[in-house]
Amino acid sequence: MTFPIVKTTRENLPHVVILGGGFGGLYAARYLRKAGVRVTMVDRHNHHLFQPLLYQVATATLSPSDIAAPLRAILGRNQVQVLLAEVTGVDTANKRVLLADGELAYDFLIVATGATHSYFGNxxxxxxxxxxxxxxxxxxxxxxxxxxxxxxxxxxxxxxxxxxxxxxxxxxxxxxxxxxxxxxxxxxxxxxxxxxxxxxxxxxxxxxxxxxxxxxxxxxxxxxxxxxxxxxxxxxxxxxxxxxxxxxxxxxxxxxxxxxxxxxxxxGVEASPVARSLGVELDRAGRVPVTPELTVPGHPDIFVVGDLALVKQDDGSTVPGLAPAAMQEGKHAVLNLRRQLAGQPMQPFHYWDRxxxxxxxxxxxxxxxxxxxxxxxxxxxxxxxxxxxxxxxxxxxxxxxxxxxxxxxxxxxxxxxxxxxxxxxxxxxxPARLPGEAQGVASPVxxxxxxxxxxxxxxxxxx
Structure with a gap:
């Protein structure tokens, strides 16, 4: 008895979608190389930005091109599809990423959309x-x-x-x-x-x-x-x-x-609003309390890394929102994703503070x-x-x-x-505020x- 030979193509490989091209998303994409999956990265910018030096652009020491690089150029050899799009949310029940101009199906999702400014209600x-x-x-x-x-x-x-x-x-x-x-x-x-x-x-x-x-x-x-x-x-x-x-x-x-x-x-900053669509209770800064394996509780197919993730360490403290932490989390998320594909149990994340x-x-x-x-x-x-x-x-x-x-x-x-x-x-x-001019109603402290x-x-x- 003979069996038909099924040819493996990119279309029938597990589809991993990465939201965000920052440190967490970028390192996840790199470590997914040769993982036997199809990878798509979605970001509203076409570049990876080295945020720690952003203030030197603001103060005229460096130019933007000194601290940013096109995502397609960085990930081209990794065979990652890069989509320039605005993410509006995640439909966890139907395993779809909602975009401003469409949607994208996934088998595994890595959310690394980072943080934005917080004016504490003002x-x-x-x-x-x-x-x-x-x-x-x-x-x-x-x-x-x-x-x-x-x-x-x-x-x-x-x-x-x-x-x-x-x-x-x-x-x-x-x-x-x-x-x-x-x-x-x-x-x-x-x-x-x-x-x-x-x-x-x-x-x-x-x-x-x-x-x-x-x-x-x-x-x-x-x-x-x-x-x-x-x-x-x-x-x-x-x-x-x-x-x-x-x-x-x-x-x-x-x-x-x-x-x-x-x-x-x-x-201060607050987490990206994409977190609100994941269906879990967030902390006061809008971060997602993830499991020790970096997944969303109840959704082992969704990983959250970087500034968006609230990761508890063994001593009860939280992993800081730093670039190396995001890199380590991105790498560990891929480790656990690959273990799932191999039918192996996932491993908890341990942060190495440098x-x-x-x-x-x-x-x-x-x-x-x-x-x-x-x-x-x-x-x-x-x-x-x-x-x-x-x-x-x-x-x-x-x-x-x-x-x-x-x-x-x-x-x-x-x-x-x-x-x-x-x-x-x-x-x-x-305008200049004149002496004695009313200040208006003060906002909360x-x-x-x-x-x-x-x-x-x-x-x-x-x-």
Whole structure:
């Protein structure tokens, strides 16, 4: 008796759909190579973004192409189909991904859609402040910062000029600290001598934090060291200060109003809204409490990794929202997926903590290295530099970033000081709040988000 020979084609292989081309999704796609499955990655951007260096695009040190690479170019050899689409939800009952313009069937799903800005219920503040999560965010921040100096050069009114040269950063986690240090260096060094009517060194960089110290997730001695370096750079630090409103004229901190035309938001993030469609109860930051195997409870065919996942460790703590954690989770999700295909039991995830670093200006950083060794100063900065270069995708990116860093370090120059967007001279001047003008109804205080991951997640790069 003979049996018909069934030829294996890509169409009848198990279909694995990956949502998101960040660190978790990218590493999952890479480790699915030779797994005997058909892989499709869906992302609303066509590129993988190295978020930890996004603040350097925002502060004109690097260009977007230095820290981003096309997904198709990265995954081409892995035979991954890449779809540019907007994910609106997941139909777990029918095993379909819902897109803005269609749907996509899956056998296994890896959700790695990351996080977005969180204004803690005060979404109206987003109209007057900028967060930092995408290339578009970074370019808009760079535009606003450089444009503030250009407008100040033409502003005859001293009060308006002072407001234009005031930069408020809300949130003193790693992203806020790194932005503050970079902006201070721009005004004190990079732009020195570029203007005739203003002195860029008169610019005020004000870092506002609701907790009692900067870098509150770091050891106290490193937090104190970071504060001393920031103050030496000229950054004004206000800890224990709660923001009650943000409008077109600046920031309210209780009864005090700070006139600032550029307000940057680095206080917190929340998980992608895709998580709401998975049919499980989320934590207060919108993350999915996954099983030890990184699957959605009741759905062994759905894995969640990266910032979207709430992963508990053996000691009860949660895995931090860092790039290396997302990489490890993406790899482990694939391990368990392959074990399912082989009919083997899945294995629990164990996070290997390699430490974390935050850079503070030129030649200085603080960090907790592997085995909890604390580092500070130039040595920590060199370690931070090496780690970032290691994680960058592609030789060209590593070389470009290294050359730009060398140029910036030796000359204090910023090689990407280009203003893009609408013609600056056609923009109307922002209104000024006159003495005695009503502030309106203050929004609730937002200094102590319960489980919100620091917005610096993209700005901390551990080993």
């Amino acid at each position: 979404d109206a503040w987003s109209r007057h402040s900028m967060g930092l999560k995408t290339v578009e965010d970074a370019l808009e921040i760079r535009r606003r910062v450089l444009l503030a100096f250009e407008q100040a050069e033409r502003e005859p009114d001293p009060e308006r000029r002072r407001a234009l040269l005031t930069f408020a950063i809300i949130g003193a986690g790693p992203t806020g600290v790194e932005l503050a240090g970079a902006l201070a260096e721009i005004s004190r060094n990079s732009l020195s001598g570029d203007f005739q009517n203003i002195d860029p060194r008169d610019a005020r960089v004000i870092l506002i934090e609701g907790m009692d110290r900067v870098l509150p997730t770091y050891p106290e001695n490193l937090s104190g060291d970071a504060r001393r370096v920031l103050e030496k750079l000229g950054v004004e630090i206000r800890t224990g200060t709660r923001v009650t409103n943000i409008d077109a004229t600046g920031v309210d901190m209780g009864p005090e109003h700070l006139s600032a035309r550029t307000v940057l938001w680095a206080a 430490g974390s670093y935050a850079v503070i200006g030129r030649g200085h950083a603080v960090g907790v290295a592997f085995r909890r060794v604390q580092q500070s100063g130039f040595i920590a900065w060199l370690a931070w530099l090496f780690i970032h270069l290691t994680f960058l995708i592609g030789f060209r990116s590593k070389l470009a970033v290294l050359l730009n860093w060398a140029y910036s370090y030796l000359t204090f120059g910023r090689s990407a000081r280009i203003i893009t967007g609408p013609a600056p001279l056609l923009e109307a001047r922002a 937002v200094a102590e988000p319960p489980v919100v991951r620091d917005a610096a997640t993209p700005a901390i790069v551990p080993y």
